[in-house]
Amino acid sequence: MASLKDVAKLANVSLMTVSRALNSPERLKPETLSRVQSAIDATNYVPDLSAKKIRGAHAIAKTIGVLALDTVTTPFSVEITLSIEETARAHGWNSFVVNMFSDDSPENMVDLLLSHRPDGIIYTTMGLRQVPLPEKLLNLPCVLANCESLHQQVASYIPDDEQGQYAAVRALLSAGYRRPLCLHLPAAHLATVRRRKGLEQACREAGVAPETLGHYYMAFGDEHYRDIPAVVQAHIHQQKPLFDSVICGNDRIAFMVYQTLMAQGLRIPEDVAVIGYDNMVGIGDLFLPPLSTVQLPHYEIGRLSALHIIEGKAHRDVIKVDSPLLLRQSMNAVK
Structure with missing residues (x-):
């Protein structure tokens, strides 16, 4: 993967100039900006969003980190994570998923999640359950989707x-x-x-x-x-x-x-x-x-959980989401 140095070398500019092209392009001369952008295209350079966030760059989309326990083992997880992604994008946010399996170390998975510097966290599980919540997750806005906290009082969105x-x-x-x-x-x-x-x-x-x-x-x-x-x-x-x-x-x-x-x-x-x-x-x-x-209602649970982070909601309630009945032909309307 191309680095910032690769771009600077190809464009024959300093690292600071490349950084300005990414974060404050209005500060560069048009010809210099064009040269840097051409080098970025030629090297297929992808900016490091987490590094930019650490440096305090402006106009970087906020990010939801999703810690998903066993959810990839069921098709229902598709609706939860898809809903989180679509809701985040619709509000100008990004999202990413760290999958955790039952035999993984929760501490290691949490550290991996936090290393990406999310602005908020959604902890979701396959199948409604009560989970012990790692304390580190509570240092950021955190909400549970399709699960409840075993010990702490944390906002949760679950099926009714x-x-x-x-x-x-x-x-x-x-x-x-x-x-x-x-x-x-x-x-x-x-x-x-x-x-x-x-x-x-x-x-x-x-x-x-x-x-x-x-x-x-x-x-x-x-x-x-x-x-x-x-x-x-x-x-x-x-x-x-x-x-x-x-x-x-x-x-x-x-x-x-x-x-x-x-x-x-x-x-x-x-x-x-x-x-x-x-x-x-x-x-x-x-x-x-x-x-x-x-x-x-997994799609709705994902949507409400994402909005909880995006809108900065402060409540710590367990919210039960309606589970609608779908009447089809396996039951007579009148018997």
Whole structure:
């Protein structure tokens, strides 16, 4: 990569002249500025923004540093980081992402992030969780996206999982379904606990005792999605389901449910309604019939988190972002 010295040598000027061409071009004679700019083009020189910021140069776009824990392991991270990037650009800011995996040293990753001299920090995770926040991050404006601080009070933007599940179950029960089979994500997941609250509230309002429903909690680990068919089949006797609908912890569970029901000769939604959660990127409409599900608001979480930094908001509240219900053909409007 070309350096400042390479540009100065090619343009036959001093390092100070090149620096002025980058930071204060109005201070140079037009012919000198043109010579430096030609040298920059010829060497493909890229200015060091962090170095310019340290020197106190003016008119340098402010930067959001994103510390992303495990988020590259899911397509949902695309929406969070894309939203942060688009929001930053729309307001004249830049953003960059440092990916951190579970086996990385948090201290080393934080030091790497801070070495780029961000003006604010967004800490985001794959899957709603509570995280211990490194103290160094709190030396700058900091906000959490899709996670909550385990110890400190820090502004957070998270999905409203209780509201999302409540809306889905209420719609299901309002359509006349009364015997749902509930296939939850692992019990220890923060989202699972909150979604169960939303489910129970909707059931009680509809006069359905939630404890009388069939509840199954998936074990932790992707390999346990393969357990779903056996759970569903255990509730089908002589090709007749003991349930009239299935409430799925996410769309991946719903995919397994679809395959199992169809293999048993059961129709969706004529025999059994299915409702998912997440609205997996690019997948919901590919189910046949299209899957009713709840949208995880990751794009909106990214946008609000970026605006928190850009607008210099000072609150330290946990903000729950609405998770909208997307009604498609896997559930009858009236039953």
